Amino acid sequence: MKYVNSFSRTERNERRKVSGVSLLELLIVITIGSILFSVGIPSYRSVTNSNRIAAEVNGLLGDMQYARAEAIRRGQTVTVCASTDGASCSNATAWQNGWLVFSNPNGDTTVDPGDTVLRVQVAFSGTDTFDASNGVGVVTFNREGFAVGVANGALITLHDATSTSAWTRCLAITRIGVMATQIYNNTTNGFTCL
Numbered sequence: 001m002k003y004v005n006s007f008s009r010t011e012r013n014e015r016r017k018v019s020g021v022s023l024l025e026l027l028i029v030i031t032i033g034s035i036l037f038s039v040g041i042p043s044y045r046s047v048t049n050s051n052r053i054a055a056e057v058n059g060l061l062g063d064m065q066y067a068r069a070e071a072i073r074r075g076q077t078v079t080v081c082a083s084t085d086g087a088s089c090s091n092a093t094a095w096q097n098g099w100l101v102f103s104n105p106n107g108d109t110t111v112d113p114g115d116t117v118l119r120v121q122v123a124f125s126g127t128d129t130f131d132a133s134n135g136v137g138v139v140t141f142n143r144e145g146f147a148v149g150v151a152n153g154a155l156i157t158l159h160d161a162t163s164t165s166a167w168t169r170c171l172a173i174t175r176i177g178v179m180a181t182q183i184y185n186n187t188t189n190g191f192t193c194l
Contacts, residue, residue: 029094034171049160049167056128057158057169057181060095063119064139067101068177071117071141077148078118081138086120087111093137095156096130098123110136127161145177155191168193 064080071078081089085098088109088111090097102111111117124130136154139147147153153174160167168184170193183194 011078015115033130052126053128053158053160053167053169056096056124057171059121060099060156061171061179061181063099063101063121064118064171064173064179067139068141068179069100070095070103070147071143072145074103075143077104077107077140077142078102079109079138079140081109083120084123087123089138091137093130093132093135094130096124096128096158104140107140107142109140109149128158130156130158132156139173141177147173147175147177150175153189153191153194157193 001009048080067078067080070101078101079089079097080101082092082095082097084090084092084097086098086100089100089109091109099121100117102113103116103118105115133155134152136150136156137147139154140149142148150173153172156171156173158171160170164186170180170182170191172182172191172193173179174189178189180188182188182191186193
């Protein structure tokens with residue numbers, strides 16, 4: 001049995017003309033795509049910066065709130081301190097290198113053999129800086145939830161690598177243990193985020 005081609009030669013040529021993309025169509029698609037990328041990439045960068053900064057400042061806020069709640073629940077002091085190794089306080093004001101939360105019955109600023117480490121935060125992976133403007137590297141909460149050792153409170157400021165004010169966030173801690181995050185040039189509890 002012979003195979004019979006049901007298409008004539010002209011029909012096959014017409015089908016070939018219809019399939020494919022012309023050079024003009026390809027250039028139009030490339031132009032539209034490049035315009036969308038040039039608009040979308042800065043927006044994506046803005047979203048990722050915003051999410052990273054929020055996660056970093058909220059991480060410290062959450063651990064401070066946890067420490068305060070644990071101090072009240074346990075009826076003994078709990079300390080949050082900057083730490084580079086996750087096992088001891090570094091006595092530095094650079095919180096971007098990590099911090100730890102530990103039960104601190106004797107109220108000193110060191111992790112003693114009997115103290116329980118409750119939480120550990122490792123160093124930030126990026127180049128953001130998280131420094132206490134008034135030299136606070138340790139915050140201790142007593143059994144009533146008051147921040148001991150920060151007579152005038154504490155303000156810890158987070159800057160991204162570019163130090164752009166849009167990405168600056170602060171964590172304000174008062175003597176009575178009230179904590180709040182702030183955006184740039186905003187004043188809360190007597191602290192101005194700069």
